[in-house]
Amino acid sequence: MKKSLSLFAALLLVAGISAQDFVSTEPSNRNVLIEEYTGVNCQYCPDGHRIANEVMAAHPGHAWAINIHTGPYAARYTTQWGAALADQTGLEGYPAGTVNRHVFSGGITDIYRANWPTCANMILGMSSPVNLAARATIDARSRVLTVQVEAYYTAGQQVQSNFLNVALLQNNVFGSQSGAQNYYPENVVNGYYRHMHMLRDLLTGQWGEEITTIGEGTLVRRTYRYAIPYTIGDVSVSDFADLDVVAFITETHQEVLTAAQAEMTIQGVGEPCILDYKATLASDCSTAYESKLTLSNPTSMRVTDFLWEVNGVQMSLSDTLAPNGQKVVTLPEINLPTTIEDLDNIQDSIHIRLLGHTVIDAEGTATPQSYTTDMFSMRLFQIYAAAGPFTLDLAIDHYGNETTGHLVDVEGCTKPLIFGPYTRRSENYLMPARHIIINFSPAHKGLYLLRVKDADGMTLASDETGFRLSNAEGEIFFRPGGFTKESTAYLFVTNDGTGTYGIDDVAAQVQFGLYPNPAVDRVNIESSENVSRVEVLDMAGRTVATYGAVRSFDVSGMASGMYLVRVLTESGIGMQKFVKE
Numbered sequence: 001m002k003k004s005l006s007l008f009a010a011l012l013l014v015a016g017i018s019a020q021d022f023v024s025t026e027p028s029n030r031n032v033l034i035e036e037y038t039g040v041n042c043q044y045c046p047d048g049h050r051i052a053n054e055v056m057a058a059h060p061g062h063a064w065a066i067n068i069h070t071g072p073y074a075a076r077y078t079t080q081w082g083a084a085l086a087d088q089t090g091l092e093g094y095p096a097g098t099v100n101r102h103v104f105s106g107g108i109t110d111i112y113r114a115n116w117p118t119c120a121n122m123i124l125g126m127s128s129p130v131n132l133a134a135r136a137t138i139d140a141r142s143r144v145l146t147v148q149v150e151a152y153y154t155a156g157q158q159v160q161s162n163f164l165n166v167a168l169l170q171n172n173v174f175g176s177q178s179g180a181q182n183y184y185p186e187n188v189v190n191g192y193y194r195h196m197h198m199l200r201d202l203l204t205g206q207w208g209e210e211i212t213t214i215g216e217g218t219l220v221r222r223t224y225r226y227a228i229p230y231t232i233g234d235v236s237v238s239d240f241a242d243l244d245v246v247a248f249i250t251e252t253h254q255e256v257l258t259a260a261q262a263e264m265t266i267q268g269v270g271e272p273c274i275l276d277y278k279a280t281l282a283s284d285c286s287t288a289y290e291s292k293l294t295l296s297n298p299t300s301m302r303v304t305d306f307l308w309e310v311n312g313v314q315m316s317l318s319d320t321l322a323p324n325g326q327k328v329v330t331l332p333e334i335n336l337p338t339t340i341e342d343l344d345n346i347q348d349s350i351h352i353r354l355l356g357h358t359v360i361d362a363e364g365t366a367t368p369q370s371y372t373t374d375m376f377s378m379r380l381f382q383i384y385a386a387a388g389p390f391t392l393d394l395a396i397d398h399y400g401n402e403t404t405g406h407l408v409d410v411e412g413c414t415k416p417l418i419f420g421p422y423t424r425r426s427e428n429y430l431m432p433a434r435h436i437i438i439n440f441s442p443a444h445k446g447l448y449l450l451r452v453k454d455a456d457g458m459t460l461a462s463d464e465t466g467f468r469l470s471n472a473e474g475e476i477f478f479r480p481g482g483f484t485k486e487s488t489a490y491l492f493v494t495n496d497g498t499g500t501y502g503i504d505d506v507a508a509q510v511q512f513g514l515y516p517n518p519a520v521d522r523v524n525i526e527s528s529e530n531v532s533r534v535e536v537l538d539m540a541g542r543t544v545a546t547y548g549a550v551r552s553f554d555v556s557g558m559a560s561g562m563y564l565v566r567v568l569t570e571s572g573i574g575m576q577k578f579v580k581e
């Protein structure tokens with residue numbers, strides 16, 4: 001089951017300082033933000049962690065680090081955001097990092113870790129046109145994080161807008177780390193490396209929320225609400241004290257003007273709550289999710305008469321939970337739609353909140369407690385309606401023997417397509433991803449389930465490893481993000497097909513040229529291969545345009561910035577960046 005995060009934002013803008021709450025209005029210098037690009041298979045990355053932590057310790061309250069796991073060394077801690085963040089840095093190795101995404105003069109580069117302390121000191125000496133402050137509250141009962149951000153502009157700027165970013169970080173994630181004993185033994189606990197400041201999600205998206213009112217004397221206030229999932233990737237999120245929130249403001253997507261860590265308050269700790277929620281299918285052919293939640297009583301008294309709401313319907317449990325007791329409750333099944341009349345690329349989610357419970361003290365006195373927590377929302381499934389034939393572009397690392405998958409005809413309970421495992425290659429894992437191109441055309445319309453597995457997880461971001469699913473027009477309509485050991489997509493095929501299935505193992509990375517680069521009106525492709533398809537993606541991985549067998553394409557209507565060009569040929573797939581001026 002693919003879980004996704006529910007995000008709600010309430011926005012408020014106020015001019016002047018009459019409603020100012022907690023941000024300072026006095027001019028101040030910039031705070032430091034180190035965005036460190038790292039990975040668990042990176043020999044020298046612990047040295048980067050150590051240096052970033054030393055910068056933070058040297059400037060408490062004025063310097064923060066975000067550890068971004070991405071790239072060939074990253075493995076299990078990646079997110080859907082890391083690849084695009086790394087692409088805009090120009091890094092050529094790991095560990096690497098930017099200090100406020102600033103370009104320093106005098107030949108000093110912040111990419112190299114040894115320069116981070118010097119760069120941090122330079123940033124701290126620069127004035128900031130904006131002050132930033134943040135507060136965060138976690139409701140432990142509902143797992144809802146509320147973040148309040150205030151920005152006050154003390155000076156004008158040359159640009160027309162800024163971008164407000166809010167990052168969720170997790171500390172004390174214990175796992176493997178190459179080079180830990182050599183470069184940061186102090187961070188090894190009981191044989192496991194203690195990962196800190198790990199990026200888990202961006203509440204404001206890849207590049208933040210645009211702020212257009214940035215004149216001197218302007219106050220900007222924002223409130224974001226976010227449902228904390230039970231796991232992110234395969235990392236449990238169980239101790240809310242391990243979570244941090246860091247906000248920062250950028251000028252375009254490059255220059256970080258200032259940053260601030262949110263003051264964190266956790267409410268409802270040690271009170272009865274929903275400890276866990278799971279929804280599972282009996283089999284790949286099932287059309288009903290069995291849904292269960294775990295009620296927990298961490299208190300020293302007995303608790304009974306739990307009352308909660310699931311998708312607008314009130315439910316209750318009259319059983320008594322002993323102190324520190326738990327109870328697994330089965331909820332009504334959630335059924336998949338199986339006909340096109342029921343479906344229009346729908347997604348179905350679970351929405352849960354607690355409404356109350358009764359406490360029984362040592363004398364047997366029952367005291368009802370009523371409340372309404374914030375809503376916790378989690379997506380169970382999404383069904384994509386599309387016409388075939390389809391193309392699955394599966395990008396795997398050199399451990400192809402760990403990757404498997406299949407397509408299930410839900411109605412007939414058959415597997416018309418089974419793929420993998422693939423051969424394990426001898427190349428170093430830093431080699432480009434190997435692409436498996438799978439073309440399939442189901443014989444009849446109806447509901448299908450596509451499941452892809454990888455034993456140690458796939459990085460579903462950029463072009464590292466992961467997959468894209470395209471329809472008959474070549475449009476990519478399913479491309480999951482983040483890290484996962486298993487990903488599923490429900491596909492409602494809207495047309496009868498030929499029943500053919502073909503798999504091509506594409507090992508080579510095609511070399512090709514792009515010119516002019518940067519470009520204003522058109523980009524030309526120079527390749528000795530016969531080009532069958534050209535795709536243009538933005539740096540967040542979103543498809544901007546798709547072409548057939550072309551040797552040039554129009555970019556005049558594209559916004560200025562960096563893009564990826566992806567070329568498909570008979571020999572394989574190649575990717576290059578270009579800049580639209």
